[in-house]
Each structure stands twice: as structure tokens, then as C-alpha cells.
Amino acid sequence: MRRTRFLLTVVITIAAVTLLFWIVLHQISSVWLDVALRPEVRTALEQSMEDQKALRGHDPARRAELRKRFDETQKLLNRIDVLRMNRQAMLRRFELALILLFAIAAAAAPVLLWIRYRRAQERERREYLERVTSLQETARRHAHEIKGPLTAARLEMERYADLVRNGAPEPELVRAQESVAEELDRLARYTREFSSFAGI
Numbered sequence: 001m002r003r004t005r006f007l008l009t010v011v012i013t014i015a016a017v018t019l020l021f022w023i024v025l026h027q028i029s030s031v032w033l034d035v036a037l038r039p040e041v042r043t044a045l046e047q048s049m050e051d052q053k054a055l056r057g058h059d060p061a062r063r064a065e066l067r068k069r070f071d072e073t074q075k076l077l078n079r080i081d082v083l084r085m086n087r088q089a090m091l092r093r094f095e096l097a098l099i100l101l102f103a104i105a106a107a108a109a110p111v112l113l114w115i116r117y118r119r120a121q122e123r124e125r126r127e128y129l130e131r132v133t134s135l136q137e138t139a140r141r142h143a144h145e146i147k148g149p150l151t152a153a154r155l156e157m158e159r160y161a162d163l164v165r166n167g168a169p170e171p172e173l174v175r176a177q178e179s180v181a182e183e184l185d186r187l188a189r190y191t192r193e194f195s196s197f198a199g200i
Contacts (some may be wrong), residue, residue: 146187
């Protein structure tokens, strides 16, 4: 689920960047700029300059005015050339920026996936260690609960063996047997409780 969400986020981001690039490109290439950069506009301006040169030679009285118009038209042509060059340079920059962005996204995606994978592994390992620690503590407690009655029963059995060897009277032997039986009953009760808990 998380991987699908992550991939969907990457795809949406790439689509948004592509749309943004297209919108910016569309704004750069809008109608007013296209009109100024059309070859026929340039041709008309160059023809106007030629006409002004020709008129300057035929009408010496308006020579300064025609020269001024010629210079203004030349400036306009130069500005159009600058716009054309800037537009191409801007388009190249945007293309490079888009390629760079895609390259960064392509490089970052595997790194992010690897980081997420490592985090998931670490989380699983922590959970495993917590379970093992819990099981170890439980086993330690159970061993202690079992060890108590078994130790008591063993000691009583040793005492019983000593009593038999020494020829002790019958009531002491019976008491030792009852003590061993009592410890074994305690152990059996604990085992039953543990088994019933395991069955829940």
C-alpha cells in the first residue's frame, strides 16, 4: 500500500512538473511574442528600412527624420533578434531544468525506496528482538516456577533416602513422602494453569 502511494506521488509530481513546464513554455510562446518573431514581420521591417534609405537619398529635407526612423527600426529589429535568442536560450534552460529535475527524481526514487526498505527491515528486526526478549523473560519466569518445586522435591527425596538408610520410624517416612507429593502436586497445578493459559 505504501509503495503504491509512493509511486503514485512520484507520477503525480512528474505530471505536475510537466504541466508547469508546458504552461511556462506556452506563456513564453504566447501570441504577442510569436507575432514579433514571425519572419514576415522581420521582412516588413527590413523593407521599411530599405525604403527609408531610398527616401533619404530623394528627399534631403527630411533626411534627419528618415535617419531617426531608420535607427528606431534598426533598434526594433535588434530587440526582436534579442527576443528570439532569449526565447531559444530560455527554452534550452527550461528543457535542461526539466531534464535535471527528471534525473534528480529518477536518482532520488531508488534512494528513497532503499531507505524505506532499510527502515522496514530495522522495524521488523526491532519487533523480532522485542518478541524474543519477551519470550526469554517468560521462559525465565517459568523455569523459576518449575525449579522451585523440583528442588524441594529433590531435597525431600534425598531426605527420604537418608531416613530409609538410617532406619527412621514410619511416620517420618510418610511425612517425607507427603512433602514430595505436595511439591509434585504444586508442579502439576502450575503446568495445568500454564496449559490452560496457552489454550486461550
